[in-house]
Every structure is written in C-alpha cells, then in structure tokens.
Amino acid sequence: MLNRDVCFARVMEMGKILTMPAALLLVASLTLNLGLTLLLPGEMMNIAAAQPSVKEIGAPSPKPNEYYIFTQELNADESKLGVPVAVFTLTNIIVHKGDNVTIHFFNTADEAKDRHTYTMQSPYKMDHDLAGGQNTTFSFVADKVGGFTYYCRYDLPSMIGHLEVLP
Numbered sequence: 001m002l003n004r005d006v007c008f009a010r011v012m013e014m015g016k017i018l019t020m021p022a023a024l025l026l027v028a029s030l031t032l033n034l035g036l037t038l039l040l041p042g043e044m045m046n047i048a049a050a051q052p053s054v055k056e057i058g059a060p061s062p063k064p065n066e067y068y069i070f071t072q073e074l075n076a077d078e079s080k081l082g083v084p085v086a087v088f089t090l091t092n093i094i095v096h097k098g099d100n101v102t103i104h105f106f107n108t109a110d111e112a113k114d115r116h117t118y119t120m121q122s123p124y125k126m127d128h129d130l131a132g133g134q135n136t137t138f139s140f141v142a143d144k145v146g147g148f149t150y151y152c153r154y155d156l157p158s159m160i161g162h163l164e165v166l167p
C-alpha cells in the first residue's frame with residue numbers, strides 16, 4: 001500500500017518534470033505569435049486599448065490632457081512640391097474616453113493674412129480659425145471613442161493630425 005503510494009507520487013513527479021518543457025514551449029510559441037501580431041498598427045492599438053491605463057508619474061505637461069499646438073511653415077517650395085508645406089507641430093494626441101482635453105493653438109505666422117485653422121468634423125465638430133500671430137485656447141470632453149482627424153482648412157491635404165480616443 002505504502003509502496004504503491006510512493007510509486008504513484010514518483011510517477012506524478014516525473015509527469016511534472018516532463019510537461020514543464022512542453023509548457024514552456026507553448027508559452028514561447030504564444031509569445032512569438034503575439035510579438036508578430038504586435039507589428040500590425042491596428043492590432044497594436046487594440047492591445048493598447050485593452051490594457052488598464054496607468055498614471056504617468058512626473059509628466060512634464062502642466063496638467064493632464066493639455067496640449068500646445070503651433071503652426072509651422074516648412075522651409076520648402078510649396079509651388080514646386082504641389083502641396084501646402086504648413087504643418088501642426090503636434091500631429092498625434094491620444095486620450096481616454098471622458099478626458100477633458102485642452103488645446104492651446106498658436107498661429108505662428110508673421111503675416112496676419114496667413115491664416116490657419118484647427119478643424120474637426122463630427123462628432124467633435126469645431127473650427128478655430130486664426131490670423132497669423134493669433135492664439136486661442138479651447139477645451140472639449142473626449143466622449144466618443146475612435147480615431148479622428150484634425151486639420152487646417154487652408155492647407156489640405158498635408159496639414160492634418162490625429163486624435164485617438166481610447167475606451
């Protein structure tokens with residue numbers, strides 16, 4: 001009776017030892033597959049969205065979800081390139097649903113006639129149109145999840161940015 005129990009225990013132990021490498025192989029293969037999946041930008045965003053959000057410590061921003069966006073004229077020949085060479089200095093904003101987003105928008109052009117806008121279509125419909133040298137501050141609640149484009153009405157298709165609202 002005792003011998004059989006001991007024998008059984010040994011068999012169980014052997015089983016554990018034998019299955020360990022198999023389990024490790026499985027984990028390694030899953031990790032590799034996940035690694036390859038991460039290369040796809042869409043998947044990357046999905047995985048990022050699935051992660052619980054972690055508060056950043058020591059962030060340099062004056063307050064959370066506050067952004068400064070300047071206009072910038074690139075040193076390039078617009079007529080030669082065939083597209084507007086003005087850009088936003090900040091072209092990617094990522095926030096979470098429910099965040100109160102504040103944007104300080106500066107038109108850095110010297111001449112008042114060189115206007116730029118910060119424009120979005122529905123559901124974040126807005127249109128902030130500034131003369132050169134002007135700036136404005138506005139806020140909105142990011143209450144709709146998804147990817148949204150902000151752009152300058154005068155400098156399409158090149159003067160655009162992307163707002164990503166994660167769940």
Ligand SMILES: [Cu+2]
Binds near residue numbers: 115116117154155159
């Ligand atoms: Cu513009």
